[in-house]
Amino acid sequence: MNKPVTNTMTRTRAFLTVFLKEVKENLRDRRTIISAFLTGPLLGPLILVMMLNVTLNRQFDKAEKPLPVPVIGAAHAPNLINALKASGIVPKAPIGDPELAVRKQDADVVLRISPDYADAWRKGEAVQVELIYDSSQRDANAAVERVTQVVETYARQQGAMRLVARGLSPSTAWPVVAARRDQATAQARAALMFSILPYFFVLTIFVGGMYLAIDLTAGERERQSLEPLFANPVPRWKILAGKLAAICTFSAASLLISLLAFSVVGRFIPTEKLGMELDLGPRFGGQVLLLMVPLIALLAALQSMVAAFAKSYREAQTYLSLLMFVPVLPSILLSTMPVKAQGWMYAVPLLGQHLGIMQLLRGDGLTPQQAGLCLAGSVAAALVAVLATARLYQSERLAISG
């Protein structure tokens, strides 16, 4: 796969020629095409939709479906059992070793009613029912919650009725009620779940340009084609500019596909079940694209820079996969620990994009000031990165392979 250096390359058209050559060449490479136009941009939306659909549907199925629960000692409390049935819990035959059964996941939760239940009930003494479960089985937790809630609601209701039967007011026993006033909009609640979304966009840009970045420096060096290229009477910065432009084009195409995919796929996310509204439409896509433009250049420069340090294709790949973790950081940090956005944060590349996209997701919109800060910060960072890469390209060592 030798790259012929065309004779028609002139000084003025050098940039365009490098750019077109790289684009054309990489369009022929299956691996690059797949990662830039398929896996990179489409993986995010697909994973998100599948994950959400599975978890949401599971949750709702569990909440609405009858829940089978083995009950030991059902005969001691027939009316309690009736109350369970009325709430969609289906009592099953008792099992011999409930402790083992829940550990082996034969049952999510087992209910054990003490033989004293009836006596204590008649005497008006407190009595317990046991919920046997294994909290390390995550699947069981929803079931445990549900059974607990039904039992406690029944107990509270019976307690209130005992007071009323004695001619007393139930409010004597529950004098204070905590009234919740949730100020979250449905979109804000959705945003909480989708806080990983900004990372998908960054990742898409990254993956979209990754193979080009590797191929354009480390790859060429491995093939020893970089030296002849540099030997041409063309300023190296022009070659670099052409290569960067090619990387950016692939990244941008990748991002566009991803945004498109999200806008299509967003409709299949059952957010309305949670009372959420998620708008991933063209307006959202356009704004994200605007915020991301400087990042495309920044990441392209960073990638070429890192790849330039590598001696071989594989080494470059290793470095770049390490670099891939950097853009995750703001997303992960912000999604695990809530931070109140400060003005200056918008100027920090990656962080600013994350905050901006989150704000768009929440439906709050982005003020021109915030968008300006975000763009200015990232453009500055991209410039620095491009200049640094250009400097690196001046170094003679770059062309020499091995």
Next chain:
Amino acid sequence: MAIKGRTALRIGAVVIGLAALGWKNFHPASSVPASDVADTATTSAPVDHPSTPVVPPTWKLGSLTLTPCELGQPNSGLSTAAWCAPFEVPENRDDPHSRKIALKLAVIRSSAQVASKDMLVMLAGGPGQAATESWPGVSAALQPLTAHRHVVLLDQRGTGGSHPLTCKDEGEGTEGGSEDIDASADRQKQETLRCLKQLEDHADPRYYTTTIAAQDLEDVRKALGSPTFDLVGVSYGTRMAQQYAMRYPQAVRSLVLDGVVPNELVLGEDFARNLDDALKLQFAQCTANEACRKRFSDPYQTLYQLRDALRANPHKVSFRDPQNYQTVQRTLSEYSLASVVRMFAYSPLTAALLPLSIDAAAHGDVGPLLGQAKLLSGDLSDTMNGGMQLSVICSEDADLLTSREEDAHTILGTRMVDTLRTTCAVWPKGSRPADFHEPLKTDTPALLFSGQLDPVTPPRYGEQVAKNLPNSRHFVLTGQGHNVINAGCAPQLVKHFIEDLNPKALDATCLKRLQVTPTFIDFNGATP
């Protein structure tokens, strides 16, 4: 390897730097001021201005500007957050220059960024209850729908915060509303006249009818930007819903009727019979249960024995007030017994207490019965507006009301009907459209609920209304009383119905899980 090491170092430095940056930000973490989030729809103020003075957020809906408000609940310190707007209508709609009355209008705001175009409207019962005060009673059932829909609460004129027709008692120190029923016809007349005198300066009771209130609601709808309405009526609210749907069919997207009052019904005529039927059914559940039968043998019979004893010898008794625990004295008569029993029968939970309370009272312990009565009647007399109730019934039903001979022997007797006739003879009457008592006939999707043991609006009422609604479903809920929208999976059915508007396709198998409330056999409850 040198290059590799240096690269790793640089990547590491970037990682540490970013981590430090993130870490620093957690410390000044503080929550976003509530007002910033609440008014996203109207103001575009940037999020980060904690120092600006707090301006009450506003919300434009149609031509109305709403501000946040708290809807109080009588008899409790609880309240609900909502958005309210002042709304004025002429008291006499035929004369636009007549006195203006202020209606209390509240909207429970959906959390959706873009809410559905249709809005839910809760129509309260009574007549005389206020929508803003009754909302907590159905809010749990409608909660899932508020994800996409606003809820409109309009206190019907004469109730709650809408120019209430309230008369203050003069010092008599009556306990709850049930004492009034003891009064002689003459005294009732005097009381009514006294009440009218209190009202004459600020209200004309003739203009507080269902028909006029429906026009108020239509005004509200137009002011809200003419959305379509999903009407959710409870008890008398179902009549309001049918009347509104009759006059403004294009405004109604769907009807949910809980405790159905047919238009044809003369309000009050079936009270005695319905209560007696419900009690028989209720007590039959006790006699069907061995433990209950052993304990009380025949509660229906005990009730009538107690009634007869009180008829022969009404006497003063003392008991503890359930809320402040002070000793109170009052007269226990057959009428106070009847009104207590009637209120008990409304809900299966209190109905389950009846045999026990009657038994205790028959054995001389009236504490439980009267304590419970105070709880229920205290609730009722505070939430029910008597004046507005009279305006509605006297104008729309009273002239068609007759005492029935066969009711005389029942627990309620003809007393309620007689009282209504006596008071309505004095109360000013408004007009009623000629077709007021015609059944509602419409293709509008409708969902009807009745409680099997309802002492006021039995299931046959629901059937009667559903007959004229081809696109409707009527569910009778096992073991339930009056107002059943919260029972079992009824809220889910309401949600699916309003979202899909396809009553025929509703899957109601989950309603089969509903059960009869077991009767209390002693003060520790039913059998375990």
